[in-house]
Amino acid sequence: MLTFVDQTGALWMKGSPRESDFENGIIDAFYQGVKHRPDSTFGTLNDDVLALKEAQFHRTDMCSVILNSRWANRRIESACMLPHEGLGSCSQG
Structure with missing residues (x-):
């Protein structure tokens, strides 16, 4: 049995092939x-x-933008370790 969502989706796709x-195509348009x-x-x-x-x-x-910004009352307790550098994550803790 088709759900309401399934039925609505099928109707939408039929009207918007x-x-x-x-x-x-959509990626290229963006x-x-x-x-x-x-x-x-x-x-x-x-x-x-x-x-x-x-x-x-x-x-x-x-994370780099945040950590390298000049905050008025800035206190850094630990450095951000960026995932793309293979060092962990940006979570502070």
């Missing part, structure tokens, strides 16, 4: 919209799109 290569402004993608889905489409794209790491 996708081309055979939809996944790549890319075309942001490739000229890569700095605006920080912390968004578009950051992932640029990382996929442009080998030279360098992501900004949020």
